Amino acid sequence: MVIAFFFVLGIIVGSFLNVCITRIPEEISIVSPVSRCPRCSTPIKPYDNVPVLGWLWLRGKCRACRLPISPMYPLIELATGLLFVAAFLEFGITQATVKWLFFTCLLEILTVTDLRVRLLPDVVNWPGFAAGLLFSAVVPPNNGYADALAGRFLQVRLPGVAAGILDGILGAAFGSFLLWGLAAGYKAVRGHEGMGMGDVKMIAMIGAFLGLRGTFLTLLVGSLLGSLIGIGLVLALYLGGWRSGVAKRASRRGLGTERQLRWAIARQYQLPLGTFLGIGALAIVYGGPVIAEQWPIFKGIVG
Numbered sequence: 639m640v641i642a643f644f645f646v647l648g649i650i651v652g653s654f655l656n657v658c659i660t661r662i663p664e665e666i667s668i669v670s671p672v673s674r675c676p677r678c679s680t681p682i683k684p685y686d687n688v689p690v691l692g693w694l695w696l697r698g699k700c701r702a703c704r705l706p707i708s709p710m711y712p713l714i715e716l717a718t719g720l721l722f723v724a725a726f727l728e729f730g731i732t733q734a735t736v737k738w739l740f741f742t743c744l745l746e747i748l749t750v751t752d753l754r755v756r757l758l759p760d761v762v763n764w765p766g767f768a769a770g771l772l773f774s775a776v777v778p779p780n781n782g783y784a785d786a787l788a789g790r791f792l793q794v795r796l797p798g799v800a801a802g803i804l805d806g807i808l809g810a811a812f813g814s815f816l817l818w819g820l821a822a823g824y825k826a827v828r829g830h831e832g833m834g835m836g837d838v839k840m841i842a843m844i845g846a847f848l849g850l851r852g853t854f855l856t857l858l859v860g861s862l863l864g865s866l867i868g869i870g871l872v873l874a875l876y877l878g879g880w881r882s883g884v885a886k887r888a889s890r891r892g893l894g895t896e897r898q899l900r901w902a903i904a905r906q907y908q909l910p911l912g913t914f915l916g917i918g919a920l921a922i923v924y925g926g927p928v929i930a931e932q933w934p935i936f937k938g939i940v941g
């Protein structure tokens with residue numbers, strides 16, 4: 639019963655996240671107009687707006703003009719439903735569950751928005767950062783580096799609330815200085831920007847929720863998973879014939895064989911960094927407690 643409740647709550651929240659993902663980059667209000675078809679502007683009927691099922695019984699097409707509706711919508715609803723269930727199974731009905739579900743929603747919006755339009759909007763990053771610090775006051779991010787540091791250098795014990803907030807600030811500062819340094823280094827060496835400030839702000843938001851060690855592990859796991867998924871995606875694009883028209887035309891002009899050109903084009907595809915960071919942070923939150931039993935370094939980061 640409770641699992642079903644979390645799942646249904648998750649797919650409903652997921653359908654709101656879809657609204658955020660499509661409207662925030664366009665700077666449209668996420669509350670006022672009802673959802674409309676992007677081509678014929680017909681408002682979507684309440685009974686067609688049911689999470690996951692609506693898309694299925696419309697067979698992925700607008701009822702009025704038959705324009706295909708992206709499978710992104712039901713996939714995000716489904717993923718959110720499953721993540722809500724996972725949060726319940728790992729953290730029960732606790733304050734920690736509320737914190738990690740809120741974090742999950744922010745990560746989903748940023749991950750998908752960066753993937754779709756290469757943007758990490760400030761209206762998500764900054765309120766997310768503030769929310770992260772507030773949540774960390776109630777549910778501290780890790781075993782408490784802030785308290786340990788204060789004890790060592792100032793000979794004081796911090797009250798729990800202050801220690802939690804300071805842990806969040808430590809995580810945010812560590813992650814954003816590291817990425818900012820990397821960005822500056824890249825620009826100095828290559829002469830152009832390789833990373834935007836959006837990534838620096840996003841890791842600060844992640845740090846506010848996860849603290850120092852969680853942020854470090856997010857960067858580690860995120861770049862590892864990101865590279866693996868990136869390689870898989872390039873292969874999938876190549877095998878799926880991505881932009882084969884362009885390769886065909888270039889091949890006719892004698893620039894190489896079609897196969898070589900398709901490979902060269904697919905290899906150009908890069909996952910945005912924000913997507914890596916989002917996947918990494920989700921892996922820490924949901925994978926952390928599971929693998930903490932094997933590797934003690936994960937112990938106490940979440941939950």
Ligand SMILES: [Zn+2]
Nearest residue numbers: 675678700703
């Ligand atoms: Zn339509």
